[in-house]
Each structure stands twice: as structure tokens, then as C-alpha cells.
Amino acid sequence: MTILTLRPKNQVTVPKDIAEAAGLHVGDALDFTVVDGAVVISKVDGQRTLAPRSRTGSPRPTTSASVTESS
Template sequence: MKGSKLTIKHQVTIPRDVRQALSLKAGDQVDFAIENGRAILTRVDESDMEWARFIQTQMPEWSDPHEDTYWADL
């Protein structure tokens, strides 16, 4: 297991072997998930980003924070 120190700006450096294993480079998008008290880092595929951008343009209500608040209890 690799570690990294959290900076005052709440940033961390992803260790080189982790970056290499996920084929990460500067500017890549990553996702975080919490499962059983652990954070999981996943590289976002560019085709997923294209789909997300398309959805945001076609269905802007999906990115509306007011909608998120409305549906939060479901």
C-alpha cells in the first residue's frame, strides 16, 4: 500500500506506480468512490467524459444543484 500526505489545500500526490498502473497523466479526470470506509480512485475513460458532456447539454436539469437537493431523500 502506498501513502501520500494531505496538503493544507487538501491535495495529495498520486504515487508514480499508481499513476502508471492506471495510465494517469496530467489533466486526466479521476473519480472517487467510498466503499466500506475506503476511498477508491478510478481513472475516467474519455468516452465516459464525452457522454457526460452530451448529457449535460441535452438534459441540463441533471446537473442542477436544486434538483439534487429536491431528490436527495430518495
């Protein structure tokens, strides 16, 4: 179990090991739902909210994968 703290602007940082295990990348669209009082975060297949940039400033190629995490 990983415990995170909700920050003042309702933000959390997804730990690197969890992001990697779920196949999450910068710019991925995430869906938040509440199921029986638990927050469920699911990656939205094939959608991005922003195009990540490489260190050179060029857009990176985007990929899609479907990952749903539930507890």
C-alpha cells in the same frame, strides 16, 4: 501499500509508479467515491479536465483508457 499525506488544500500527489501502473496522465478526469470507509479513485473513461501541454506549449494528443483501482 503506499501511504500518502493529505495536504492542507485536500491534495495528494499520486506517486509516479502508481500513476504509470494505472495509466494516469496529467489532465485525466478522476472519480472519487467512498466504499466501506475507503476512498476509491477511478479514471473516468475518455474525459480530461484539462489538455496537457508539451514543453513547446502545444496541446498533446489525448488518449482514453479505462482504469479502476480498488482496495
